[in-house]
Amino acid sequence: MRRTGGTTVEDAPSAPGPDADVRDGGTDPEEPGEPRRTVWRRVLAAALVVALLATGAVLSVKARQLRDTPATSNRALTDTAETARVVGDVSSALGKVFSYSPQGTAATKESAKRLLAGDALRQYAALFGQVEKQAADQELTLTSQAVRTGVTRLGTGSAHLLVFLDQVYEREGKAATTAAAQLSVTAELRGGRWVIVDITSR
Numbered sequence: 001m002r003r004t005g006g007t008t009v010e011d012a013p014s015a016p017g018p019d020a021d022v023r024d025g026g027t028d029p030e031e032p033g034e035p036r037r038t039v040w041r042r043v044l045a046a047a048l049v050v051a052l053l054a055t056g057a058v059l060s061v062k063a064r065q066l067r068d069t070p071a072t073s074n075r076a077l078t079d080t081a082e083t084a085r086v087v088g089d090v091s092s093a094l095g096k097v098f099s100y101s102p103q104g105t106a107a108t109k110e111s112a113k114r115l116l117a118g119d120a121l122r123q124y125a126a127l128f129g130q131v132e133k134q135a136a137d138q139e140l141t142l143t144s145q146a147v148r149t150g151v152t153r154l155g156t157g158s159a160h161l162l163v164f165l166d167q168v169y170e171r172e173g174k175a176a177t178t179a180a181a182q183l184s185v186t187a188e189l190r191g192g193r194w195v196i197v198d199i200t201s202r
Helices: 033-067 080-097 105-115 118-138
Strands: 002-004 007-009 140-154 158-171 177-190 193-201
Touching (some): 080 140
Antiparallel strands (some): 140 158
């Protein structure tokens, strides 16, 4: 309040400055946003958990698929001892059943009965009668040797192999002839020995 020319004038209340606090029931402008931010934080946290769980499930499925792929279930890639064993048994068997002389066909047939089984033995028996007669008539001697054998797949009790044979034919009074053969072979582990159950010429 001040006097001006004998008149008393009341001073008008000054307007609050821009930084003045709001009182008497005023509301902080930031307060309404706080609950909304809290809700969004919870939603984002829940979404992150769901995403992590989904990612974990996908990775688990992928890992199982990798473990179950043919490459990883093929023991030829990991079991060197058994791979060498099946190569030795199959190579030796093929050398015996595909080698004969005019006087030694009976021994060859006996070897086939021990070293072959299933379709391989039936096919061999059906053809060997002709081979036996030819060997006697032409004085023919055949010597076969596996020069390269690869195991394409090795399971618990079965194996698939690719075999390259060198074969030497000799007839009485004639020069020897050399030929090559390529065979796909299936073998099974029976009684502690790998036995050939299928032979296919390639």
